[in-house]
Amino acid sequence: MHRPNKRVDGNRPVVGNGPVVVIGAGPYGLSAAAHLRARGLPVRVFGESMVSWREHMPAGLLLTSTPAASNxxxxxxxxxxxxxxxxxGLPRPATDEDIVPAETFAGYGQWFQEQLVxxxxxxxxxxxxxxxxxxxxVKLDSGEQLxxxxxxxxxxxxxxxxxxxxxxxxxxxxxxxxxPMSHSAQHRDLTRYAGCELLVVGAGQSALETAVLTAEAGARVRVVARGRGSVAFGGTPWNQPRLRPASPFGRAWSLYALSRYAEGYRHLPAAARHSLDRRVLGPVGAWWLQERYEGKVETHEVRRVVTAETRGGRPVLTVETLDRRPQMLAADHVVAATGYRVDLAALSFLGHGLRARLAVSRGTPELGAGCASSMPGLYFTGVLAGSSYGPVxxxxxxxxxxSPRLAGHLAAAHGT
Incomplete structure (x- = not known):
């Protein structure tokens, strides 16, 4: 629910002593910590380095972003x-046609952490x-309070x-x-489904790459995607329109604006921001995945999934076909590649009273300048800041x- 009466003011001073605490050691947490330290602020960083990349992504996964957009x-x-x-001593991925393995990126993040955090x-x-x-x-599971x-x-x-x-x-x-059913974020080893029948629900990169990796591991895989023509793949780098400006996501004026002018995004009306967040960079597979997908994965285009249940330990989906008829799809396992939803209620470590005082919009924090929330001293970065700054x-x-803006704002608040 949006609470318009709570003003997000990025210029109010932060009070309190002690270090700056950074929660999370993925790319955004490590980058923010490095910038804060460069500003001379005392910082303590909590979390496991690149844990999502190391433990919650299937072996063989490749990055969708180009090498230049992966720093x-x-x-x-x-x-x-x-x-x-x-x-x-690894090969240098220098062009847009060079695909970076997620394993390489996870190693890069850990190296970055060892160097700077x-x-x-x-x-x-x-x-x-x-x-x-x-x-x-702040309370830690070690028993320490600070x-x-x-x-x-x-x-x-x-x-x-x-x-x-x-x-x-x-x-x-x-x-x-x-x-009977898992989320695509729960997999590291997809070879466990070799010889099984699998349904993958979704049409984005996560769904399509999970389907391909599982098929290549020896499973019979069907993708259940909503809408006619819903399974699509991006254009190759060498066929991008050259008269449009480049962005980390491709060549288009809209993508260029969203990547270069994220600061202005937060000034849009909340409804427009949430709409853009849903529509821009919607479900699409990477260009390099198409050849591995076609002829190896079966696609079921449906109007919607009506119900899901288990029968005899096997999952069964009832779907509405494009011509509005019911159809049942059974398998040994269903992978729901249905994405993520930012909701502060899911961040259980934030005290209930603290969350109740934050300005939010549809469960996401309303941020001002420098990734600052409506509560002085509390900042959100990465995907948690997407509804304020956009898809970038x-x-x-x-x-x-x-990271530079967050560190600069926090340092100014403390006079450093």
């Missing part, structure tokens, strides 16, 4: 993806609450996996790779926009 922003030179490849603390933040005198009280002058939330997609209600009804205890925050290249 974690640093306050000094020498920490790009190419710098890592040189240091690790060497004292990362691999503990979990249990709770964050406001302190009566200003600042925040006072923080500011908190930067950079937890990425962790905990934001989304299942539509018609699919969730089939797994009341939650999705699981060992059960879904991608690693968004660290170039977010």
């Amino acid at each position: 974690i922003d640093a306050p000094q030179r020498g920490h790009t993806l190419l710098d890592y490849c040189d240091a690790a 060497p004292d990362l603390e691999q503990v979990r933040v249990v709770s964050v609450d406001q302190r009566p005198g200003g600042g925040f009280e 006072a923080a002058r500011a908190v930067v939330v950079a937890t990425g997609l962790t905990g934001l996996e989304w299942l539509p209600f018609e699919l969730a009804a089939a797994v009341p205890d939650g999705p699981s790779p060992a059960g 925050m879904r991608f690693v290249c968004g660290t170039e926009f977010a």
Whole structure:
């Protein structure tokens, strides 16, 4: 629910002592921490380095972003993806046609962390609450409690996996790779489904690449996608229109504006921002995936999934076909590649009272300048800031926009 009465003011001073706490050690958390330290601020960073990339993505996954759009922003030179490849003795992915393995990117993130955030603390933040005198009280699962002058939330997609209600009804205890249905974010090893019949629900890159990787592992795979012509693939780099400006997402004026002018995005009406967030860069497969998909994965285009249930331990989907007839699809397992939804309620470590005082719009934080929330000293970056700054925050290249601004805002608030 939108609370328009709560003003997001990026110029109010932050009160409180102690370090700046960064929660999350993925690309956005590591980048923010590096910039904050370069500003001379005391920083403590909590989390496991690149854990989502190392443990929640299937083996064999490739990045959809180009090498040039896959750099974690640093306050000094020498920490790009190419710098890592040189240091690790790996081939340099220099052109848009070079595809970067997710495993290489995970290694890059860990190298970046070792170089710029060497004292990362691999503990979990249990709770964050406001302190009566200003600042925040942070509790860790190690038992430690500390006072923080500011908190930067950079937890990425962790905990934001989304299942539509018609699919969730089939797994009341939650999705699981060992059960009848899982979420695409729960897989590391897809070879477990070799010889099985699999349904993958979705039409985005996650769905299509999961389908391809599972088929290549020896499964019979069918993709269930909503709408006629819903399974589509992007154009090759050499066929991009040259008269349009380049952006990290392709050549188009709209994409160029969203990537270059993210600061202005937050000034749009909330309804327009949420609409753009849904529509821009919608479901599409990477250009290099098409050849591996066609002829190896079966596509079922439907109007919608009506219900999901289990019969004899096997999942069964009832769908409405394009000509509005019911059809049942059964398999050994269903993978729901149905994406993520940013919802502050899913960030259980944020105290209830703290969340209740934040300005939000449709469950997402309303941010002002420098990724600052309506609560002085509390910042959100990465995908959690997407509804305020646009689609660029879904991608690693968004660290170039977010991290310097966040660090600059926080440093100014503390006079450093």
